[in-house]
Amino acid sequence: MLNELGTDDYGVYSVIAGFVTLLAFLPGSMASATQRFFSYAMGRNDEVQLKQTFSVNLIMYIAIAVFAYTILQTLGLWYVTEHLKIPEDRFEAAFTLYHYVSLSFVFSIFTAPFIAILIAHEDMHLYAMISVIDAVLKLVVAVSLAYVNHDLLAYYGKALFLIAIFVALTYILICIRKYVECQLRKLYWNTHLLKEILGFTLWTLFGQISTAFRNQAVTVLVNQAFTPAIVAARAIALNVASQVAVFSNQLNIGLYPPIIKSYASNQNDEMMSLVFNGSKLTFFLMWVFALPILLEMETVLTVWLKTPPPAAILFTQLAIVESLIFALSMPLATAARAPGRMALYEIILGSIQIAIFFISWWMLSLGYPSESVFYVAIAANVIMFKVRLLLVNRLTGLPISAYYKKVVVPVLFVIALSTTPSMFLYTTLEHNVFTAAFVILFSATTSIIAMYYIGLDKHWRNKVLEVLKSKLFKKRQSV
Structure with missing residues (x-):
């Protein structure tokens, strides 16, 4: 286009x-x-x-x-x-x-x-x-x-x-x-x-x-x-971020009915398990695509668009960071909707989101550059994540300390363990299309290994193995 x-x-x-x-x-x-x-x-x-x-x-x-x-x-x-x-x-x-x-x-x-x-x-x-x-x-x-x-x-x-x-x-x-x-x-x-x-x-x-x-x-x-070129750069950034988040978004759509149904049938332990594991998995499904693209954004956009607008590279990196923060909290948003009492939740979070527009307007009027709107959104997303967690605790009794221990800590470990070697490789190698492809493959592989051994507990590692074995077994049978 x-x-x-x-x-x-x-x-x-x-x-x-x-x-x-x-x-x-x-x-x-x-x-x-x-x-x-x-x-x-x-x-x-x-x-x-x-x-x-x-x-x-x-x-x-x-x-x-x-x-x-x-x-x-x-x-x-x-x-x-x-x-x-x-x-x-x-x-x-x-x-x-x-x-x-x-x-x-x-x-x-x-x-x-x-x-x-x-x-x-x-x-x-x-x-x-x-x-x-x-x-x-x-x-x-x-x-x-x-x-x-x-x-x-x-x-x-x-x-x-x-x-x-x-x-x-x-x-x-x-x-x-x-x-x-x-x-x-x-x-x-x-x-x-x-x-x-x-x-x-x-x-x-x-x-x-x-x-x-x-x-x-x-x-x-x-x-x-700003000019239409800056608008085009922002549109490209939001488009790429939305595509990177496709798998995590679809997983969250699939989580919506069972979370609501488990709440309606008073299966609280089942609902908490869905929220905890859903939060990790929605983030991981985005991270495995996000890290390689964040590192090699210039190469990816150049190969895809030939001559991307100059601002598109930074815009897209910032948009993906914003989406990553939001991905972690998507199952929390679903859990908040389960009781049907939405007034306090929507007033607080909605007010923060509206503030993004007005703060962005204020910063641009002061002469700040176009990328400042993304920094405002990232800061607001961090605040909304913490507020959302407090509100879900109030609405459903979700334990905050358990959420940090079972979700946030493993996610931070996965980020650190996959980013460190990938960044080292990216800064060491000479930049061209072939080394970019290697960095993308290496960072994706490192992310998957970190997610499997650090991000998932033993029960979920066994579930992943069972699914892979069943798929491979089916395939061999069909051959």
């Missing part, structure tokens, strides 16, 4: 898409509520509540979709035309792109509850399959940019809109055919459940709004203060 669109057009796309997804807190907060209430009902084996949850959420999602599209086509359109910094000769293309991205976003709203239902049922193979198809289609569209003659921004927006329609229809049809609670023939209404979901959703909504400030609003802020 960067090569075909060019730095300026890529920056325009990033700021338009980022502005639209400022409203991502709407489906995000609802999906969190849907998944929580579905998983909770499943933990209690309550089929009636499952049907009521679907009916209540379906009505709410329709209302959210209408509200979001109205905001995007009124206030949103006014802000894009009057305030976003877009080159004059690209304004018409950006205007067309904005409409397609807005429609894609509306379809993502309809998709969110069905994804939540699929995950609550722990049918991760279906979720994985559709996600792969979605990613492949987007890759095909990105490659096709090299063969399109007319305006690329408008074409790219339209193509993503068609993919959004396809993915939405796929999720909806699968859920309607597979799950008895997903039906459109009869409305199972429950006013008390509506109030519960609204209460949970409103506080989660506040958290999602604050997350939008943490990401997309800061991108708009950078657009106001």
